[in-house]
Every structure is written in structure tokens, then in C-alpha cells.
Amino acid sequence: MAETTAIPIAPEVTLLRGHVAPTGPLVAAIGRIAAQAPFRQLSTPGGGTMSVAMTNCGPWGWHSDRRGYRYVELDPLTGARWPPMPAPFARLAREAAALGGFPGFEPDACLVNRYVPGAQMGAHRDWDELDKRFPIVSVSIGLPAAFLWYGATRRGRPLVTLVEDGDVVVWGGGARAGFHGVRKLQAGEHPATGALRYNLTFRRAK
Ligand code: MD3
Ligand code: FE
Numbered sequence: 001m002a003e004t005t006a007i008p009i010a011p012e013v014t015l016l017r018g019h020v021a022p023t024g025p026l027v028a029a030i031g032r033i034a035a036q037a038p039f040r041q042l043s044t045p046g047g048g049t050m051s052v053a054m055t056n057c058g059p060w061g062w063h064s065d066r067r068g069y070r071y072v073e074l075d076p077l078t079g080a081r082w083p084p085m086p087a088p089f090a091r092l093a094r095e096a097a098a099l100g101g102f103p104g105f106e107p108d109a110c111l112v113n114r115y116v117p118g119a120q121m122g123a124h125r126d127w128d129e130l131d132k133r134f135p136i137v138s139v140s141i142g143l144p145a146a147f148l149w150y151g152a153t154r155r156g157r158p159l160v161t162l163v164e165d166g167d168v169v170v171w172g173g174g175a176r177a178g179f180h181g182v183r184k185l186q187a188g189e190h191p192a193t194g195a196l197r198y199n200l201t202f203r204r205a206k
Contacts, residue, residue, distance in 0.1 A: 004168075006099055009161055010149055012175035014100035016168040020092065023141045023166050023192045029086050030112055030141075030198055033057045036083045037075050039114050045069070051119040052182075058085035060109040060205040062128065069128050071109060071205040085110050092168075093137045093202035100170025102135040107202035115145065115197040117187035123154040123179045126203065134204035135172025141165055141200070142193030143185060150179035165192055 007015040020026065039053035042064040056062060060071040061082045075082055089110055097105035109129075113121075126136055140163040147169065148158035158181070163169065171178065185197055 004099065009169075010151065010159060010171075010175060010178070012101070012173040013149065013169065013171040013178070015161065015163075016096055016099055016170065018164075018166045019096060019099075019168040020139060020141075020166040025088070026139070026141055026200070027192050027198070029089070033083045033112060036078075036080070037061075038077065039112075040077055050121075051115075052121055053114040053116075053119075055112045055114075056110060057083045057089070057112065058108055058110045062109060062111045062203075062205075071128060089200065089202070092139065096137050096139075096168045096170055097135050097172075097202075100135065100137075100172070102170065102172045105135055105137070105202075105204070107137070107204055109203045109205040111201040111203070113199040113201065115143070115182070115185045115199070117143075117185050117195065120184040121182040123148065123150055123158070123181040125177055125179050126201075127177075129203050129205050131204060132176050133172075135170055135176065137200075137202040138169045139200040139202075140167045140169075141198040142190040143188045143195070143197040145185055145197055145199075146183035148181040148183060150181070151175075152178065154179040165190060 004019045144164045
């Protein structure tokens with residue numbers, strides 16, 4: 001959708017509202033990924049369990065356990081490589097990054113997050129990637145959620161942006177180091193996903 005409006009929500013953070021429509025094909029592709037690499041709730045170094053369930057596709061997958069956060073080539077659950085990144089995923093990430101001001105983005109990792117009502121993501125920054133010059137592209141699917149943007153520190157009141165099915169957020173440059181999170185998902189029904197929200201996070205890990 002080349003006609004998408006690019007809405008700057010913070011310096012070097014761009015919201016492409018409704019960029020993906022319909023999202024049904026993405027949901028179908030997520031189903032095929034999860035058939036090979038099931039969703040799981042990861043442990044954190046602090047000993048907690050994340051409320052968001054995750055899986056990955058592409059050469060590198062993000063993983064967390066008692067030992068820390070890192071990218072792995074093999075799914076620790078199955079011992080197999082992560083499912084390949086579907087060509088339409090890579091194309092979507094590349095085109096969205098360009099619209100957000102970051103041409104030439106070739107992701108090698110796609111983290112798939114699955115939120116049930118009550119699931120949330122606390123303030124953090126994405127910092128496990130080797131080269132911080134690459135942007136990050138996030139695609140929201142299904143139930144709406146409140147994105148929280150804290151910026152340079154996790155203190156203070158975040159900027160709140162409601163993200164809905166088909167919305168894409170691109171951030172890079174100085175915003176690459178920004179703290180962000182997702183507010184607790186509210187219950188609801190969405191035609192594409194039922195009672196769920198998915199988020200695809202495209203990154204260049206290595
Ligand atoms: C830009 N995932 O997996 S993308 C992650 O919805 C992660 O699952 C989030 O953060 C998710 O590491 C969202 C990141 C994000 C969050 C809030 C923002 C980007 C933002 C708020 C404003 C601008
Ligand atoms: Fe993040």
C-alpha cells in the first residue's frame with residue numbers, strides 16, 4: 001500500500017497506519033510458523049515468565065532464559081532451525097522501513113509475539129542486536145493495544161499510541177535506543193485473530 005500515511009509520533013519513529021490490509025494472510029503464515037516452532041512463554045534472567053508467548057522465523061531467533069537474552073540459530077524447544085522468513089514478510093519489512101526513512105533494510109530475524117488479554121510488555125529497549133544502525137519494524141495484527149514510548153529513559157510518563165490491526169511502526173537512528181512497552185491487552189474479538197493480538201518485530205540481529 002504505497003498510499004499509506006506516514007505519521008511521525010516521535011523523532012525517527014513513524015507510524016504507518018493501516019499499512020497492511022487485509023492481515024488474514026499474515027495470520028495464516030503465523031499459523032504455519034507456529035506449527036514448526038510453537039509459541040512458548042520464555043523465562044527471564046530474573047526468574048519470571050513472560051506473559052507474551054513468542055516464536056520466531058528467519059535465520060536468527062530471539063530467546064530468553066535464566067542465562068540471559070540472545071539470538072539463537074536453533075530453536076531451543078525443537079533443536080531445529082527456525083522456519084524460514086516468508087518472502088512477503090521480508091518485503092513488507094523492507095518497504096515499511098523505507099517509508100519510515102530507512103531504505104535498504106534486510107531483516108534476518110522476525111520475532112512473533114502473541115498476546116492474550118492481560119498480557120503486557122514492560123518498558124525495555126531492543127538492545128541484543130549487533131549493529132544498532134539498522135531500524136526495527138513492528139507490525140500489529142488483531143486486537144488493538146496501547147504502545148508506550150518512553151524515549152531515552154524509562155522514567156517519566158510515556159507517549160501512548162493506540163495501534164490497531166495492520167498498523168506498522170518503524171523506528172531507527174536515535175530512536176533505536178528508545179525505551180518502549182505495551183500496555184496490558186484488553187479483552188475483545190477481532191475478525192482476523194479472535195481474542196488475540198500478534199506483533200511481528202523485524203530486526204537485523206547479526
Ligand atoms: C514505537 N514488541 O518484541 S514493537 C518487542 O507490540 C516489542 O509486541 C512490541 O517491543 C509488541 O521487543 C512492540 C516496539 C514498540 C513499542 C512501542 C512503541 C515501538 C514503538 C511506541 C512508540 C513508537
Ligand atoms: Fe521491544
